[in-house]
Amino acid sequence: MDIRSYLTDKTAAVDAALDRLLPPAKSAPRAIHEAMRYSVFAGGKRLRPVICLAAAEACGGTTAAAMAAACAVEMLHTYSLVHDDLPCMDDDDLRRGRPTCHKVYGEGMAVLCGDALLTHAFATLAQIQSNKRYGVREYLAELAFAGGSTRLIGGQVMDLQGEGNTLTKRELVRIHQAKTAALLTSSLRLGAMTANATPAKLAALTKFGLALGLAFQVIDDILDVTQTTEVLGKTAGKDQAVAKATYPGLVGLDASRREARRLTRNALAALEPFRAKGARLREIAGYLLMREY
Amino acid sequence: MDIRSYLTDKTAAVDAALDRLLPPAKSAPRAIHEAMRYSVFAGGKRLRPVICLAAAEACGGTTAAAMAAACAVEMLHTYSLVHDDLPCMDDDDLRRGRPTCHKVYGEGMAVLCGDALLTHAFATLAQIQSNKRYGVREYLAELAFAGGSTRLIGGQVMDLQGEGNTLTKRELVRIHQAKTAALLTSSLRLGAMTANATPAKLAALTKFGLALGLAFQVIDDILDVTQTTEVLGKTAGKDQAVAKATYPGLVGLDASRREARRLTRNALAALEPFRAKGARLREIAGYLLMREY
Numbered sequence: 072m073d074i075r076s077y078l079t080d081k082t083a084a085v086d087a088a089l090d091r092l093l094p095p096a097k098s099a100p101r102a103i104h105e106a107m108r109y110s111v112f113a114g115g116k117r118l119r120p121v122i123c124l125a126a127a128e129a130c131g132g133t134t135a136a137a138m139a140a141a142c143a144v145e146m147l148h149t150y151s152l153v154h155d156d157l158p159c160m161d162d163d164d165l166r167r168g169r170p171t172c173h174k175v176y177g178e179g180m181a182v183l184c185g186d187a188l189l190t191h192a193f194a195t196l197a198q199i200q201s202n203k204r205y206g207v208r209e210y211l212a213e214l215a216f217a218g219g220s221t222r223l224i225g226g227q228v229m230d231l232q233g234e235g236n237t238l239t240k241r242e243l244v245r246i247h248q249a250k251t252a253a254l255l256t257s258s259l260r261l262g263a264m265t266a267n268a269t270p271a272k273l274a275a276l277t278k279f280g281l282a283l284g285l286a287f288q289v290i291d292d293i294l295d296v297t298q299t300t301e302v303l304g305k306t307a308g309k310d311q312a313v314a315k316a317t318y319p320g321l322v323g324l325d326a327s328r329r330e331a332r333r334l335t336r337n338a339l340a341a342l343e344p345f346r347a348k349g350a351r352l353r354e355i356a357g358y359l360l361m362r363e364y
Numbered sequence: 365m366d367i368r369s370y371l372t373d374k375t376a377a378v379d380a381a382l383d384r385l386l387p388p389a390k391s392a393p394r395a396i397h398e399a400m401r402y403s404v405f406a407g408g409k410r411l412r413p414v415i416c417l418a419a420a421e422a423c424g425g426t427t428a429a430a431m432a433a434a435c436a437v438e439m440l441h442t443y444s445l446v447h448d449d450l451p452c453m454d455d456d457d458l459r460r461g462r463p464t465c466h467k468v469y470g471e472g473m474a475v476l477c478g479d480a481l482l483t484h485a486f487a488t489l490a491q492i493q494s495n496k497r498y499g500v501r502e503y504l505a506e507l508a509f510a511g512g513s514t515r516l517i518g519g520q521v522m523d524l525q526g527e528g529n530t531l532t533k534r535e536l537v538r539i540h541q542a543k544t545a546a547l548l549t550s551s552l553r554l555g556a557m558t559a560n561a562t563p564a565k566l567a568a569l570t571k572f573g574l575a576l577g578l579a580f581q582v583i584d585d586i587l588d589v590t591q592t593t594e595v596l597g598k599t600a601g602k603d604q605a606v607a608k609a610t611y612p613g614l615v616g617l618d619a620s621r622r623e624a625r626r627l628t629r630n631a632l633a634a635l636e637p638f639r640a641k642g643a644r645l646r647e648i649a650g651y652l653l654m655r656e657y
Contacts, residue, residue: 094513100521103513154479159471178452179524182475186447186482187513193486194508197501208490208500215487220387220396220480228393231472 074354078121081134085120086112088138089145092195106176106184107191111149114167118287118359119255120145123262125351126276129342132266139198140210140261146195147218148254150188153181155227189218205264213264217257226250230315238316244285246316252284259352271344278341283356286334290362292317293327335360367647371414374427378413379405381431382438385488399469399477400484404442407460411580411652412548413438416555418644419569422635425559432491433503433554439488440511441547443481446474448520482511498557506557510550519543523608531609537578539609544584545577552645564637571634576649579627583655585610586620628653 072080089111094104120141127137156163156171157178163171173181196210217223226249233246259276268276296319318327338356342349365373382404387397413434420430449456449464450471456464466474489503510516519542526539552569561569589612611620631649635642 098514100513100518100525102525103518103521107513150479154475157472157475159475179450180521182447182450182452183517183520183524186443186478187517189479189482190508190512190517193504194512197505197508206500207504211486211500211504212490215483215490219483219487220393220400221391224476224480224483225393225396228396228473228476231476232393232395 074351074358077351077354078358081121081124082117084134084138085117085124085141085145088142092139092142092198093146093191102176102180103183103187106172106180107187109175110153110172110184110188111146113169115145115149117145119148119258122255122280122283122352122355123258125355126259126262127266129276129345129348129352130263130266130268130272131348132262132268136200137262137265139195140265141258143192143195143210143214144254144258144261146188146192147214147223150185150192151218151223151227151254153185153188157181160227160231192218199265202265202267204267209264210261213257213261217253222249222253226253234315236316238321240321243316243318243321247285247288248281251288252281255284255287256280275341275344279338279352279356282334282338282341283359286331286338286356287359289318289327289331289334290359293319293324293331294362296324331360367644367651370644370647371651374414374417375410377427377431378410378417378434378438381435385432385435385491386439386484395469395473396476396480399465399473400480402468403446403465403477403481404439406462408438408442410438412441412551415548415573415576415645415648416551418648419552419555420559422569422638422641422645423556423559423561423565424641425555425561429493430555430558432488433558434551436485436488436503436507437547437551437554439481439485440507440516443478443485444511444516444520444547446478446481450474453520453524485511492558495558495560497560502557503554506550506554510546515542515546519546527608529609531614533614536609536611536614540578540581541574544581545574548577548580549573568634568637572631572645572649575627575631575634576652579624579631579649580652582611582620582624582627583652586612586617586624587655589617624653 093107093111096104096108098104123141123144124134124137127133152166153172155161156166157173164174165171172184176184192214193211196214197207199207199210201207226246229242229246230250233242256277259280260273263273263276295317318330322330335356339353342352345352386400386404389397389401391397416434416437417427417430420426445459446465448454449459450466457467458464465477469477485507486504489507490500492500492503494500519539522535522539523543526535549570552573553566556566556569588610611623615623628649632646635645638645
């Protein structure tokens, strides 16, 4: 199966599982469940759950065993977008080409919707079967770390504090590591854990995830400068407009493109211990780099 | 030990454990960790963690085994207050006599602070030791249910939607059950689970918690009408000012007082299976009812 078919296939499987694992739209109170589903089914790329599933396969596991972990990661990712879009945060009206949660349901409901998605992400971890090395305790610790105050939330804090200030490249890298790379890395690790992966495999995936996450964020920054709003599905040039530090802003477009390629090479090198079994993860990394930036 | 000494003693132990279990104030990014600690150490009554510990004792367990569960519940409770106080929600400037989180740290940081407390509440569950009947899977499912979109968050949704509308007594009871009684009940159940309690004991505590939670909320409603801002530590008469439905508003003050006493009697009856071991829980219920309303 070529990589595009693989991604289409896994994305559909993730969507079906999310539909099954989220509270029904008609359960009371309906407004919150509608808002949760509106936000989750808003045309996301499902990058995090798909790499979670691919990591499970790379470690000899199955999609079935990894699916609850994959969905938990996507719910957590979606909550962070819903809160990040709020007027008191990034104040975004568009996300993935559609009005953001608070534009449709109001600010109060968007706060609660994010809270509910975060809570349900953790609830979903309780669905994962234990194996010899890992149980719910390990899944919970992993996701709470990636989503916690020193990683995902910490990155948003640094982002919030950095707006309008001049950041160094080092500070910007720290924000990207915390905001993006940490959750990508945990997506991989959670998938691997459902496959009973050795600690050495987890360490290799951690290296892969951190490099891939940084590459992904550098590319996003480049796209924000070079693409139109229509293509992005969100307001283009927004980072510049709010004087937010970006890679291209700090080091220029050419150097940013070189950095994205360098990081992807590092990511691919980290996959060497997986040999042939790392093929899908390699393809995904290549696919992300081939986005036209 | 009399009930006041018991409460003082347990509250101090909970405060010390919270200090140990929360991220250090000086860990980066400092702003979020300061905001988390500002909100948690704001003079709360620690009712939920204390009844968690008391439930563990009533089931033959120890404070030490129940402490992480008790702290997780308090972190989750605090997150819900921080988000509830936001301008787009209840818009409160004062909480427990001090400026609310967003008044001190700004709205964006208050959203993130709540998110971080919620995430850390779940992270803290991973610290609980397993016993014969219960492990992290059960603790996680319990807390996520009580804090989820059909209970705690669902109650806030109903609250948000109910403002300015005329609610029936039945609708108001549903909001109180979801917003207050569910988390009190889970506090008791989590404590009992750390003591390896039988399902019958959990069922009895569930009855106790639901009745106690409703009694507690009815009393809070009464106090909002009858007490001054100074005594309450929050803006008095606020519920009336925003036309929020309250027990006294629907059935009058006298009927509300009778209802509070009736619910407390039901709560006490639910404790009969615990015989002498239920003494502390009985005292706590009595203590809550003896608040001057």
